[in-house]
Amino acid sequence: MTTDYKLEQEELAVNQLLAANVDGMVLVVSNPETSQALLRLRVAQLPYVLAYNRQADHPCVSVDNELAMRETVMQLLALGHQRIALISGQLAASDRAQQRKRGFCEGMRSQGLDDSNCLEVPFVETAVQEIAKFLQQSKRPTALVCSNDLIAIRSIRAAHLAGLRVPQDISITGFDGIAIGEDLTPMLSTITQPNQAMGQRSVELLVRSLTEGTPLKPSDSLLLAHGFRQGESCAPLATPITHS
Numbered sequence: 518m519t520t521d522y523k524l525e526q527e528e529l530a531v532n533q534l535l536a537a538n539v540d541g542m543v544l545v546v547s548n549p550e551t552s553q554a555l556l557r558l559r560v561a562q563l564p565y566v567l568a569y570n571r572q573a574d575h576p577c578v579s580v581d582n583e584l585a586m587r588e589t590v591m592q593l594l595a596l597g598h599q600r601i602a603l604i605s606g607q608l609a610a611s612d613r614a615q616q617r618k619r620g621f622c623e624g625m626r627s628q629g630l631d632d633s634n635c636l637e638v639p640f641v642e643t644a645v646q647e648i649a650k651f652l653q654q655s656k657r658p659t660a661l662v663c664s665n666d667l668i669a670i671r672s673i674r675a676a677h678l679a680g681l682r683v684p685q686d687i688s689i690t691g692f693d694g695i696a697i698g699e700d701l702t703p704m705l706s707t708i709t710q711p712n713q714a715m716g717q718r719s720v721e722l723l724v725r726s727l728t729e730g731t732p733l734k735p736s737d738s739l740l741l742a743h744g745f746r747q748g749e750s751c752a753p754l755a756t757p758i759t760h761s
Contacts, residue, residue, distance in 0.1 A: 524610075528554045535561055540727055543719040545569050547610045549577075564726045564733050566719040569710070570612055571740075576733040578719045580743040582613055582692075585708045586620025586662065587627070588745070589690050593660045594628060597754030598688060601625065602634040602658035604648060604668050617664045617692060634658060638668060648675035652687070659687060659754055666691035666698050666707055673701065673750065684752035694746055703749035711741050
């Protein structure tokens, strides 16, 4: 399995649903700005709602990815961390990854801190090794903000391989709130998304459009509240870092 998006599968799924004469769709795409699947839906004039995506030209139900990441940076700063790095999935293919990176950079810059310490790990197969190598640098980060939970889980493994304890030596946060994060030791600290509400509100928008016969507009988009699951993978900075 890889974390890169298979755009051909995205387009194939939409084409198959169009061929089945569905009345509307709730879907997640890799990047709304470049999605050929969404172009097909617009040409077909089929109502649709994007779940989890957030883009000004489409009706969406999502959370504020930028705000969530800024708040996470602030939480880590409150724990004494200043040398914070972002570990991200494939930026070019995912609007969520891009938004989360923007939020991370905004949070760091707002406090006068370096926002350039970012590592992109496009492939799951090499992620652990890449992150472990990243953590072996002389001025390693004391905290990692990960753009999704799968990367955060691999970061915990990478920290172990690099000889670091989580959270005693390095704090790690995720994004998504997947259930397996609660089964880890240490339990993953992560931004949570209201998955059930996301699906429910997306369907409600779509059904309203079909019932009333009115097209969905970008202005119909909904922004739902995110949360933060306080796990065990974050802790106060044990020893202040001296800057040379």
